[in-house]
Amino acid sequence: KAGVTQTPRYLIKTRGQQVTLSCSPISGHRSVSWYQQTPGQGLQFLFEYFSETQRNKGNFPGRFSGRQFSNSRSEMNVSTLELGDSALYLCASSQGTGGNTEAFFGQGTRLTVV
């Protein structure tokens, strides 16, 4: 059974550009959530999608957005990149949203903004 796939694995962008990251969840999983990991702030929640609907959103500026498609694949977009957006972006997938559902993470996308 394939795991959570994130593409690309590495990205280098220039300040002011925009970027789109992709996450393909485990087959059959309908929930996808996104996290930003930095050395200073640790892992912080960005947003969660379930059946193409955003269920929760973390405390990030509007430059961060996401969406989920009918096949449960998800994308997140960051516009007008800033140096501080350099981070490891992780997505997690799970079957549902109940307390008994285990979350599985991808390997992440390492974004470097120069």
Add this chain to the structure above:
Amino acid sequence: KQEVTQIPAALSVPEGENLVLNCSFTDSAIYNLQWFRQDPGKGLTSLLLIQSSQREQTSGRLNASLDKSSGRSTLYIAASQPGDSATYLCAVSLTGNQFYFGTGTSLTVIP
């Protein structure tokens, strides 16, 4: 807002030792708690999931306990091995799959 704290921040032990990692959280109204490990530059690997109604879960040499009322969880690793060296993260979910993470415990097992 949920605050998750992990103690100690770093731990170094000789191979074969048993060890305990601690996690505390401020809001006891959790859906579940998961323990993960993260190797440098990699994603997170799920170790154990404890639902809010459960007290503990076991997988191989790992045992995790949950005391919701006191806002605490522990991860017990028996007979540690060098391959256990990694950062261990505790995460609690209040709703759906929105997790609050601790800052992790960096474990080094010395051969």
